[in-house]
Amino acid sequence: MRWITEFLTSSIGKKLVMSLTGLFLISFLIVHLLGNLQLLISDNGKSFNIYAHFMSTNPLIKVISIGLYAGILLHAIQGILIALQNKKAKGSKYAVNTNANGSWISKNMALLGTFILFFLCVHMGDFWYKVKFTDTLEMITYPGVDYQVKDVFKRVAVAFENIWIVIIYLVGLVALGLHLIHGFQSAFTSLGLQHKKYTPIINIIGILFSVGISLAYAVIPLIMYFSKLSNY
Amino acid sequence: MQLTLKVWRQKNNKAEGKFEFHKIQAEEHMSFLEMLDVLNEKIVSEKKEPVAFEHDCREGICGSCSMVINGRPHGPQAGTTTCQLHMRAYKSGDTITIEPFRATSFPVIKDLVVDRSSFDNIIQAGGYISVNTGQAVDGNAIPVNRDDASDAFDSAACIGCGACVAACPNGSAMLFTSAKINHLEKLPQGKIEHNTRVKNMIKQMDKEGFGKCSNVGACGVECPKEIPMDNIAAMNRSYLTSVFTKE
Numbered sequence: 001m002r003w004i005t006e007f008l009t010s011s012i013g014k015k016l017v018m019s020l021t022g023l024f025l026i027s028f029l030i031v032h033l034l035g036n037l038q039l040l041i042s043d044n045g046k047s048f049n050i051y052a053h054f055m056s057t058n059p060l061i062k063v064i065s066i067g068l069y070a071g072i073l074l075h076a077i078q079g080i081l082i083a084l085q086n087k088k089a090k091g092s093k094y095a096v097n098t099n100a101n102g103s104w105i106s107k108n109m110a111l112l113g114t115f116i117l118f119f120l121c122v123h124m125g126d127f128w129y130k131v132k133f134t135d136t137l138e139m140i141t142y143p144g145v146d147y148q149v150k151d152v153f154k155r156v157a158v159a160f161e162n163i164w165i166v167i168i169y170l171v172g173l174v175a176l177g178l179h180l181i182h183g184f185q186s187a188f189t190s191l192g193l194q195h196k197k198y199t200p201i202i203n204i205i206g207i208l209f210s211v212g213i214s215l216a217y218a219v220i221p222l223i224m225y226f227s228k229l230s231n232y
Numbered sequence: 233m234q235l236t237l238k239v240w241r242q243k244n245n246k247a248e249g250k251f252e253f254h255k256i257q258a259e260e261h262m263s264f265l266e267m268l269d270v271l272n273e274k275i276v277s278e279k280k281e282p283v284a285f286e287h288d289c290r291e292g293i294c295g296s297c298s299m300v301i302n303g304r305p306h307g308p309q310a311g312t313t314t315c316q317l318h319m320r321a322y323k324s325g326d327t328i329t330i331e332p333f334r335a336t337s338f339p340v341i342k343d344l345v346v347d348r349s350s351f352d353n354i355i356q357a358g359g360y361i362s363v364n365t366g367q368a369v370d371g372n373a374i375p376v377n378r379d380d381a382s383d384a385f386d387s388a389a390c391i392g393c394g395a396c397v398a399a400c401p402n403g404s405a406m407l408f409t410s411a412k413i414n415h416l417e418k419l420p421q422g423k424i425e426h427n428t429r430v431k432n433m434i435k436q437m438d439k440e441g442f443g444k445c446s447n448v449g450a451c452g453v454e455c456p457k458e459i460p461m462d463n464i465a466a467m468n469r470s471y472l473t474s475v476f477t478k479e
Contacts, residue, residue, distance in 0.1 A: 003475065010434060011406075011444045012471045082444050086402035089443030091336040095238075095251065096303030096329045101450035107401045109446060186447040192469025194462055 012190075014082055019190035021075040022183050028068055029213055039220055045153025046142050053149040056131065076117050083110035105182045112179040119172030126159055127152070160224040169221045177214030181207055233258050233324035237271060239283055240331045245339050245347075251329075264307060264317040265290060265297060268330075284343040290315040292456065295391030298398070299344045300331045305395035305454045313393065313456040333398035337405070337441045348394050350440040351408060355392075357436035358429035359412045361421045374420050384418035387411040389457040396451035396459075402443030407451035409437045410467035411459050417470065427474040434471055 007013045035055065038048040055061050105112070130136055137150040159165050184206030188194065193202075235258055242249030256274060258267045265287050272282035288296040297314040301307040307317040322328065330344065338346040388411075396407035413430055416422030422429075445464055452461040 007475045010471075011404075011438050011442075012434060012468055014444055015446075015468070016472070082446075086404070086443035086446070089336050089403035089441055090334065090401060091403065092334050094300060094303050094331055094334060096300075096331075098303040100304065100308075101399055101453040102401070102448040106446065106448040107450075182447070189447045189461070189465045190445075190468055192465050192467075192472060194465030196462070 014078060015190040017078055018075065018082065019187040021071045021078070022187045024067075024071045025075060026180070026184065026187075026209075028071075033213060033216055036220055037216075039153065039156060040223055045151065045157070048153045048156075049140065049149045049151060050142070050145060052131070052152040053147070056150075072120070076113065079110060079113050103182070105178050106186070109179060109182055109186075112175050115175045116172065116179055119168070119175065122168060123172070126165075127155060130155060157224060157228070160221045161228050163225065166221045166225045170218055173214045173218050176217075177210050180210035180213070184210060233260060233319065233322070235267075235319075235322065235324070236327040238327060238329040239271075239343070241283070241343055242332075242340050244342060249340065258319050260318070260320040262319045263290070263315055264301070264319065265315045267319055284341075284345045286345050287315060292316045293391060295393030295456075298333045298346060298348070298394060300333060300398055302329050305333060305398040306393075306456050310453075311456060311458045313391075316456075333394055335394075335397045335400075335403035335442070337403065338394060338397060346394075348392075350442070351392050351394060351405070353440060354405065354409055354433055354436050355412065358425070358432040359416070361416060361425060363421075376419060380418045384415050384422075387415035387418070387459060387463055390415070390455075390459055391457060393456060395454045395456060397442065399450040399454035400443065400445075401448060401450065402446055404445045404451075405437050405440070405442040406445040406464045406467065407455065407459060407461065409433050410463035413470060414463050414466050417466075426470065427477060430467070430470045430474045434467075 008017065035051055036048075038051055039045075041047050099107070131150060131152055137152065137155055139148045140151045141148050160169075185199075185203050188199075188202050235256055237254045237256060238251050239254060240249055241252045254271055254274070256267070256271050258270060262270070265285070268283065268285055275282045286296045286298055288294040290297075292313045292315060295313070298305075299314055301314070301317070306312060306314045307321065309317050309321060332338075332340050332344045333346050337350040338348055341347050390408060390411040392408060394408070397403055397405050400407075413426075413433060416429065417426050447461070447464075449461050451464075452459065
């Protein structure tokens with residue numbers, strides 16, 4: 001079994017882990033967005049709360065979510081370790097630094113990633129932690145539904161009344177978008193999936209996806225903030 | 233033309249380096265290395281230690297001339313080595329910053345000269361084909377597909393100068409290693425030992441302390457032989473296959 005450790009600790013093995021966990025987290029972004037867009041349905045949170053209840057009680061989702069936490073941790077810890085090792089491999093820096101041979105984004109993936117990790121801690125502390133580990137949320141029953149659900153919608157609506165929280169989310173999403181612009185196509189290169197026939201297509205899909213998903217996520221706090229304003 | 237040079241001076245590997253400023257008179261038709269020769273003549277005439285820099289063929293094929301000019305290995309021109317860069321790329325009054333290639337696996341020996349033995353070690357780990365001694369084989373005895381020969385030659389154009397490592401923000405040697413691997417893999421003689429070669433060369437590359445590729449692409453942009461980053465993707469593919477096939 002020595003080959004497995006040798007493979008996973010080699011430079012290419014480490015890239016492979018970053019690439020696979022990255023693609024897994026990208027797939028999560030899509031699912032998470034589709035669920036959260038229900039926040040914008042004007043039924044006072046009914047469909048979102050029922051969805052949130054399902055996501056936190058369904059056994060299959062519970063198993064998948066453990067995989068997700070593992071994926072986030074692996075991607076973050078491995079990413080930080082690789083960045084530190086690369087810094088050591090580079091040694092001293094040049095007196096003149098230029099972005100003429102590579103984009104700022106691609107050279108600062110670890111910085112963007114660390115920023116996203118901080119954002120994730122804020123985000124999970126605000127919702128995930130409060131839903132899972134505290135009793136601060138009200139229970140609510142909907143007509144036609146025979147079980148009580150936590151009013152997660154209200155928690156989100158209250159949070160997005162605060163302009164500063166909205167701004168933190170927007171900044172976090174900009175970092176996510178930039179990280180994805182390089183990360184999406186980089187994941188395929190690390191897997192060895194590069195060819196002059198399909199790589200340009202991957203690159204275009206990557207940019208459209210990165211910009212699209214960040215904008216789609218940004219719409220949620222923005223609409224919730226401004227619709228609240230217009231209610232007063 | 234009047235130039236101000238900001239040159240890295242470092243006595244040896246242990247010593248702390250610093251920049252030194254020189255004002256010199258150069259001509260537009262000089263190559264960058266000839267301009268440095270003029271600088272050294274001036275320094276020698278002042279009875280001081282000349283700037284050490286590596287050079288050999290001065291026609292862009294040996295890969296000796298290693299320096300970073302205004303933040304770019306081999307200077308601003310695409311597809312050329314430092315010796316092929318001419319002073320007409322600059323104008324009178326310019327300040328030019330000249331530094332050695334920087335990477336932990338390329339320790340500075342003196343001034344602009346770095347030790348690139350780590351590349352030799354990677355080659356020794358598998359950058360060859362094993363041939364039994366005997367009579368020379370007819371060059372045309374083994375048929376090679378025309379496209380494969382072209383692809384192999386594109387990768388074989390690597391002169392091992394190390395600009396890829398110098399340009400990489402991670403100090404990664406993946407463009408060099410992948411060019412050598414793909415060059416041999418494309419040809420029938422090289423295919424035979426491909427799987428072991430991939431594993432051994434990558435193992436040695438990691439052992440030398442080079443960084444990990446994050447697909448920035450600076451290596452391909454700065455490569456004087458314009459070797460594309462596709463080589464790295466192909467090496468990743470080869471490595472994954474070699475790990476999951478028989479020893």
